[in-house]
Amino acid sequence: xxxxxxxxxGIHPLENKTQSLTKAIVxxxxxxxxxxxxxxxxxxxxxxxxxxxxxxxxxxxxAEAVGPVSVPLHAPTSGTVIAIEQRTIPHASGLEDxxxxxxxxxxxxxxxxxxxxxxxxxxxxxxxxxxSHAGISGMGGAGFPTSIKLNTRDDIAIDTLIxxxxxxxxxxxxxxxxxxxxxxxxxxxxxxLAKIIKPTKxxxxxxxxxxxxxxxxxxxxxxxxxxxxxxxxxxxxxxTFPTKYPSGGEKQxxxxxxxxxxxxxxxxAQLGIVCQNIGTAVAIHNxxxxxxxxxxxxxxxxxxxxxxxxxxxxxxxxPVEFLLAQSDYQKNQSARLIMGGPMMGFALAxxxxxxxxxxxxxxxxxxxxxxxxxxxxACIRCGMCAEACPASLLPQQLYWFAQGKELDKLExxxxxxxxxxxxxxYVCPSNIPLVQYYRASKVDIRQRKVDHQNAELAKERxxxxxxxxxxxxxxxxxxxxxxxxAAKLAAEQRGKEDVKNAAVEAAVERVKAKKAKxxxxxxxxxxxxxxxxxxxxxxxxxxARAVAKRAAQLAEDAANPENKLIRAIDSAKQxxxxxxxxxxxxxxxxDENLAIFKQAAEKAEAKLASxxxxxxxxxxxxxxxx
Amino acid sequence: MIELxxxxxxxxxxxxxxxxxxxxxxxxxFGAVKFAVDGDPxxxxxxxxxxxxxxxxxxxxxxxxxxxxxxNGDAINKCPPGGxxxxxxxxxxxxxxxxxxxxEHGVEDIKKVAYIREDECIGCTKCIQACPIDAILGAAKLMxxxxxxxxxGCDLCVEPCPVDCIDMIPVATGTRAxxxxxxxxxxxxxxxxIVTDNTNNQNGHAA
Numbered sequence: 092x093x094x095x096x097x098x099x100x101g102i103h104p105l106e107n108k109t110q111s112l113t114k115a116i117v118x119x120x121x122x123x124x125x126x127x128x129x130x131x132x133x134x135x136x137x138x139x140x141x142x143x144x145x146x147x148x149x150x151x152x153x154a155e156a157v158g159p160v161s162v163p164l165h166a167p168t169s170g171t172v173i174a175i176e177q178r179t180i181p182h183a184s185g186l187e188d189x190x191x192x193x194x195x196x197x198x199x200x201x202x203x204x205x206x207x208x209x210x211x212x213x214x215x216x217x218x219x220x221x222x223s224h225a226g227i228s229g230m231g232g233a234g235f236p237t238s239i240k241l242n243t244r245d246d247i248a249i250d251t252l253i254x255x256x257x258x259x260x261x262x263x264x265x266x267x268x269x270x271x272x273x274x275x276x277x278x279x280x281x282x283x284l285a286k287i288i289k290p291t292k293x294x295x296x297x298x299x300x301x302x303x304x305x306x307x308x309x310x311x312x313x314x315x316x317x318x319x320x321x322x323x324x325x326x327x328x329x330x331t332f333p334t335k336y337p338s339g340g341e342k343q344x345x346x347x348x349x350x351x352x353x354x355x356x357x358x359x360a361q362l363g364i365v366c367q368n369i370g371t372a373v374a375i376h377n378x379x380x381x382x383x384x385x386x387x388x389x390x391x392x393x394x395x396x397x398x399x400x401x402x403x404x405x406x407x408x409x410p411v412e413f414l415l416a417q418s419d420y421q422k423n424q425s426a427r428l429i430m431g432g433p434m435m436g437f438a439l440a441x442x443x444x445x446x447x448x449x450x451x452x453x454x455x456x457x458x459x460x461x462x463x464x465x466x467x468x469a470c471i472r473c474g475m476c477a478e479a480c481p482a483s484l485l486p487q488q489l490y491w492f493a494q495g496k497e498l499d500k501l502e503x504x505x506x507x508x509x510x511x512x513x514x515x516x517y518v519c520p521s522n523i524p525l526v527q528y529y530r531a532s533k534v535d536i537r538q539r540k541v542d543h544q545n546a547e548l549a550k551e552r553x554x555x556x557x558x559x560x561x562x563x564x565x566x567x568x569x570x571x572x573x574x575x576x577a578a579k580l581a582a583e584q585r586g587k588e589d590v591k592n593a594a595v596e597a598a599v600e601r602v603k604a605k606k607a608k609x610x611x612x613x614x615x616x617x618x619x620x621x622x623x624x625x626x627x628x629x630x631x632x633x634x635a636r637a638v639a640k641r642a643a644q645l646a647e648d649a650a651n652p653e654n655k656l657i658r659a660i661d662s663a664k665q666x667x668x669x670x671x672x673x674x675x676x677x678x679x680x681x682d683e684n685l686a687i688f689k690q691a692a693e694k695a696e697a698k699l700a701s702x703x704x705x706x707x708x709x710x711x712x713x714x715x716x717x
Numbered sequence: 718m719i720e721l722x723x724x725x726x727x728x729x730x731x732x733x734x735x736x737x738x739x740x741x742x743x744x745x746x747f748g749a750v751k752f753a754v755d756g757d758p759x760x761x762x763x764x765x766x767x768x769x770x771x772x773x774x775x776x777x778x779x780x781x782x783x784x785x786x787x788x789n790g791d792a793i794n795k796c797p798p799g800g801x802x803x804x805x806x807x808x809x810x811x812x813x814x815x816x817x818x819x820x821e822h823g824v825e826d827i828k829k830v831a832y833i834r835e836d837e838c839i840g841c842t843k844c845i846q847a848c849p850i851d852a853i854l855g856a857a858k859l860m861x862x863x864x865x866x867x868x869x870g871c872d873l874c875v876e877p878c879p880v881d882c883i884d885m886i887p888v889a890t891g892t893r894a895x896x897x898x899x900x901x902x903x904x905x906x907x908x909x910x911i912v913t914d915n916t917n918n919q920n921g922h923a924a
Binding site for chain 2: 130180182183184186188467493494496497498499524527528530531532534535538539542543545546547548549550552553555556641645666669670673684687688690691694695698
């Protein structure tokens with residue numbers, strides 16, 4: 092038996108797992124419409140390769156991966172693409188995003204499948220390609236593309252493959268039921284993973300609240316000869332450890348099973364470890380041995396507001412409300428709907444959102460079960476959050492800095508290592524929603540980095556422009572000096588002492604030459620000359636001009652707020668008259684831009700009208716106040 | 718000579734001090750030349766914090782001149798694009814108290830970029846000349862367009878446009894731009910926050 096370690100902190104919330112485990116996995120019927128968000132994974136959204144009206148078969152690729160960090164998307168059933176549009180997606184924001192909507196035709200007709208009979212003959216790259224084409228991203232929750240995680244660098248030897256069957260969050264039982272009913276598929280997926288990664292150790296981590304599946308998993312794993320697959324003395328071992336939240340976090344599980352800590356900002360691969368969820372293992376088995384892409388998953392539907400909690404084998408894209416109806420959902424009892432577990436999940440904006448690749452649970456609690464959080468009290472510095480933090484951070488300090496938006500301090504206190512597990516919020520006696528502060532601050536920190544990069548870029552471009560303008564100016568001066576010198580030389584040659592006269596003559600000559608040449612001059616050359624003139628006449632710094640104007644305006648506004656409106660009218664009037672002259676000119680010259688000028692003139696008139704209206708409103712308002 | 722020194726300790730002390738002075742002077746002089754710093758480092762540090770929009774709202778023709786002005790004692794609250802966060806960073810750097818943004822110079826706004834309605838553009842190049850960072854592409858009598866990834870949203874191009882075809886539009890929002898907000902004190906605004914099966918209501922306990 093492998094030794095097990097412990098990690099810092101952690102909590103023991105009520106598990107509430109038994110409700111959904113009384114029944115076997117139920118295959119959910121096919122919903123009439125399936126909505127498939129293009130971004131169900133971490134990375135670039137997939138790009139649709141079907142059009143509205145296209146007929147698709149089950150398992151057909153409907154959107155392809157864009158760039159290296161992305162996964163494709165497949166049709167979960169046969170039917171017609173009826174829309175590619177913005178729909179509400181399951182996301183904490185409740186916003187809309189691009190989705191492909193498929194109307195099922197009920198036949199559930201597969202595309203031609205070419206299952207591989209003997210995957211042991213395939214090499215690592217072929218297997219990774221199959222996995223990447225099957226659209227597999229991590230099924231545990233984060234949804235990172237699996238093929239990237241498996242494509243480890245050659246210079247880092249991976250010696251340990253960890254299978255994450257912890258499922259530490261309350262209520263969720265999808266992995267538990269998966270292990271009860273799909274042990275052989277899991278073991279087969281593990282074998283394929285072993286073939287790809289070639290580890291010397293395979294550790295299968297299960298919390299001790301799922302001991303009923305250990306024998307089944309051990310027996311299934313024993314059917315595979317891992318040593319033969321990897322060419323090394325590989326052994327697979329099922330390890331059970333005490334239940335504690337959040338032992339299913341990747342870094343926490345690695346610490347429990349190997350005693351090693353993943354360094355801050357580092358990846359498990361640095362320690363020679365690759366960690367995969369068992370749901371991902373099943374998806375890999377399906378992709379390789381059955382040629383079935385990732386189009387369905389096991390999702391727990393539970394909570395006191397559903398009368399029949401259980402696990403469903405459900406097609407991706409199935410609306411949450413459709414699945415809830417299968418479980419006899421009592422809408423009037425439900426306080427809110429949560430996708431994911433009670434610790435790390437998020438509330439759903441509406442029930443029409445679809446099941447996606449990372450949806451492990453739909454939780455429909457009653458108000459008594461998961462009450463609305465009471466008002467947050469002041470932090471009393473009790474330090475319970477620091478005791479509970481599995482990443483050994485100081486949540487109370489982070490909370491303090493997050494309130495003051497001290498991003499540097501937050502970074503110094505390693506906020507990047509926060510796994511957002513919610514243990515700190517759970518134990519907080521003041522009911523402070525601590526995790527939300529960290530989530531917000533993490534985004535702020537990332538945004539600040541992006542802003543700094545952009546500012547750096549803008550500065551470079553500004554400097555380059557300043558340098559170019561300076562160079563053009565210098566060239567102009569140099570050319571003038573050269574002309575003067577040439578004139579002087581000419582004057583000396585002719586024995587004339589009056590240099591000025593010579594310069595004038597030279598200038599006259601230049602003009603003559605130009606006139607003579609002017610006949611053959613191309614319009615483009617003329618245009619460039621015009622441009623030069625414009626630049627010359629407006630050589631004042633545009634920034635300086637804008638600044639002066641703004642300062643004058645602001646001073647005026649401060650004295651009288653009505654001025655601003657009057658000025659708006661003035662400038663609108665000016666624009667109207669300008670645009671009208673332009674139209675007249677254009678009509679006279681038969682200009683090709685006439686239509687655009689006319690449009691601009693109309694717009695200017697509309698703006699004038701609205702400005703006048705604003706002034707009238709303002710005056711009416713101010714007189715009413717008086 | 719040695720005799721003279723040994724008889725007059727005052728001269729010995731004087732000589733010793735002189736020698737020391739020469740040695741240290743030479744070291745300092747060498748150091749000043751060898752480790753000379755070009756420009757004013759504090760100006761560069763201030764400039765690195767400023768958002769480089771080059772918009773001129775502070776009253777200076779660009780970010781660098783304002784950075785120089787701050788180094789010479791000007792107020793740190795004249796930069797609306799940098800906003801409150803920028804003032805905080807400047808206050809930290811200069812070790813002064815952060816002050817509220819001076820609204821005489823404008824108010825903090827969401828990030829916007831310029832957008833040219835291309836079918837209305839007549840190709841006059843006026844906006845190209847106004848853009849401080851060359852983020853507008855085009856040629857005379859040909860359509861112009863804004864390079865969105867480069868645009869800082871300074872809006873200096875809007876005013877010179879003769880056909881009024883430039884809009885300032887907010888940078889694309891969506892799930893990728895969305896972010897969590899710092900929670901509100903009012904719990905009714907936080908109804909969607911999870912992690913609620915709290916110890917106060919349940920029988921669970923901390924480890």
